[in-house]
Amino acid sequence: MRNCNTPKCPKRIVIIGAGPTGLGAAHRLTELGHENFVVYERNSYVGGLSSSFYDEKGFTWDFAVHVAHSHYHYVDQLMDSLLPGGYFHHERKSWIRDYDSWIPYPFQYNFRHLPPQHCDECLNGLLQLRMQTDVEKHTAKAHSIQNFKEWMLQGFGEGITRHFMLPYNLKNWSIDPALMGVQWLGDRVPVVDVERVQRNLRENRDDVEWGPNHVFQFPKRGGTGSIWREMAARLPENRITLSSEVVSVDGKSRKVQLADGTVDEYDCLISTAPLPRLAQWLAIPSLMVTASKLKYTHVYVMGLGFDSPMPKHLAEKTWIYCPGTRDVFYRVTPFSNFSPHHVPDINGSSSFLCEISRAGTEPLQNPGDFLSRVLQDMNRMGVMPESEHEVHTYPMTAEFGYPIPTLDRDDILAELMAQLEPLGIISRGRFGGWKYEVANMDHSIMQGVEAVNRILGVGEECTWPNPSRVNAGKS
Structure with a gap:
């Protein structure tokens, strides 16, 4: 993609979508003093899936659970500046409700709350797994894990997999985990420390201090959407156009057409729309076929x-x-x-x-x-x-x-991005980038920020190309 920060470049940057990624891009453009950009949002509000709604009964609603945990100092500073003093800080107290029992999360360290038979099955599965692992170390029988279901069995054993990991993930993903890859896991699911499990059982101890969001902050008023409303309000006037639905993109002439007939030219396009939708707008048959394979x-x-x-x-x-x-x-x-x-x-x-x-x-x-x-x-x-x-x-x-991070996801994404970038398009965000492992709010913001850095030649992308590096620690 050509650099848009040169005297010969028209510098017109169009952003599709005013969710966290689109707003992150717009914020970064404003921060860098780049004025020639616009954000088109098809909804009448900003925030995407992280929006909040206030109804006539006096209730505030988020679309599902959003936790403001960050892997980036940049995002920490941004969040603090948007709502100074405007957050509650909560300790994560997550639970699992099953077998008529309340089990603290994570399940693998707290299955002592299960009925005795199921508890024994979970522990025995871990012990058998450890014995198997020791044998493989000495006989060179260790094999690479091919899919998410194998990863569950190799990391948690048969008992934990049967009683929690498999049924929960079947419900959450609506797909057989054997059809999902393992490259996305990172710090989202812990590998079990068997000694720690045994200590918890001996001491009847609840063990809940695992995870990247053990302590999290949440806006005091207005739900998660208050973050995005404030972020949008700080942009220069008329940079976001709401209720503006894109209906087509001409990659050769670099034009975006809206439902009302408006046509806008771009030099660089940052799309946060779902990849299958973007492919339909472009109407390139090979792109549409490839994007349709995403689950x-x-x-x-x-x-x-x-x-x-x-x-x-x-x-x-x-x-x-x-x-x-x-x-x-x-x-x-x-x-x-x-x-x-x-x-x-x-x-x-x-x-x-x-x-x-x-x-x-x-x-x-x-x-x-x-x-x-x-x-x-x-x-x-x-x-x-x-x-x-x-x-x-x-x-x-x-x-x-x-x-869904299917087995063939990365191959599909590589093929799609290779076709999009010559058209001046960077596709990023939860569904624009299609990488669940970097789909949290902080990741999404930074995908927009880093896309702008790359376009303007002031920095490189890290979040989308290197999820494991980002999730390894704060940057």
Whole structure:
């Protein structure tokens, strides 16, 4: 891609999408004093999947759970500057609800809460795995792990895989983990320390201090979307055009056409749209065929508001994983625990987010169709507050929810990017870059920032090309 920071370059940069990646790019352009850019956003609001909504009943809703944990000093400073003093800091207290038991997260260090037989199966699986590993070290039988399911079995043993890892991931991804690669894992799932597990069992000890988001911050008011609204508000006037849907992109003439007929020329295009959608806009047959091979999930989120306070046994829980096949959702979040301002009256009301996943190959459904099942399952699980009035609901849908890291994902992406870049297009973001391992909010911001650095010749990209390097520590 040619450098857009030269006297001969028209310097017109068009950004598609005002989610974290698009806003990150716009922020960086403004920071560097580059004025000739525009952001086109098809929705009437900014934030993408990290948006928040305030309804007529006085409830604030996020689309699913978003945790402001950062791998970057740049993002830390940006977040602090956007909402100075505007965050609550929470200790992650995640739980798993299954087998009629409450199991602290992570499962592999806390399965002592399972029924005795299942607990024994989990421990025996780890011990057998350790013996197997020792034998392989001395007999040169070790083999490389080919897929996510193999990784579960080799890292956790048969018991933990059967009782948590496999059922939860089947629900979350809506695909057989044997069809998923392993390059995306990084710091998202821990490898088990068997001695630590045995110590926890001996001491009847809960062990919850693993993970990149053990302590996280959350906006005091306005939900996660308050971050993006403030970020957008600080951009120069008229840089973001809302309710502007792109309908086609001409890569040869470098033009973008909107639904209202507007045509805008670009020298460099940063697209955060889902890759299959971008391929359709470009109408290049080979690109469309390749992009259609990418797999994803639909996500439905049911927001539930109650006219009673949060039950005491849920008052300190941040989110709840639900691997059981009986439950329609894969995760439940007691959302009013994140901020008292999410509800009209924290002493007399409470709110929850329930997330449901379906394969992207299935037709989109009305999220309201899940309501009766959601209420039934919450009641059976013992997580639904008593309410004198009808439950207030706020259903939300994402056609593109999770980009699935399939076995062939990296080959598909390499082929797509090789065709896009000669057209002056950098595709980045959760679905523009299609790398789940760098799809958190901080990663998404930095994908936009680094794309601009590369375009203007002031720095290189790291996040999208080198996820493992980024996730290894703070940069």
